[in-house]
Amino acid sequence: MVPPSPPDKSIVREQILAALRADHAVQLRAAQTSRDEAIDEESRPENKYDMHSQEAAYLAEGQARLAAEIAASIELYASLPVTDFAPGSAAAVGALVAVEHGRKHAWYFLGPRAGGLELQVAGQNLLVLTPQSPLGRELLGKRSGDAVRLPGAGGGSRGVVAGVF
16 A cells, blocks of 8 residues: 655644744743742741742752753754665655555654654654654664554554655
């Protein structure tokens, strides 16, 4: 079965960047809100067991760290070259991979970070995978026609790489 035409990779990258920027803005606001709460006069401990301001400070620190990780992902994707893979090429970071399972196709983008991000591009669902994920590791180095093990209940199922773009 021939896969539908692949989504435009420059649009895929722009949608990934838009989603990451939105997540980054949310995390920055959350970190600032938690920081403000931690240093607010009303958050001063009422007794030695009152940990509210300390908890808010820990939360702010965690959210700031997450915002920094998202910012690093934005930098990686902004500098990721959008290249087309020649027919017969092995899947690598930057590849769009179509996997046939039964009579359906699933689209995956192998990215450097932000695995698990789900997108809809040109009416097609697409999942961002990293090489660190089980399915990302499975797809790395595969070529069109190669069998792949898809994760799932009961040990998963089998699929076939329908194309690397």
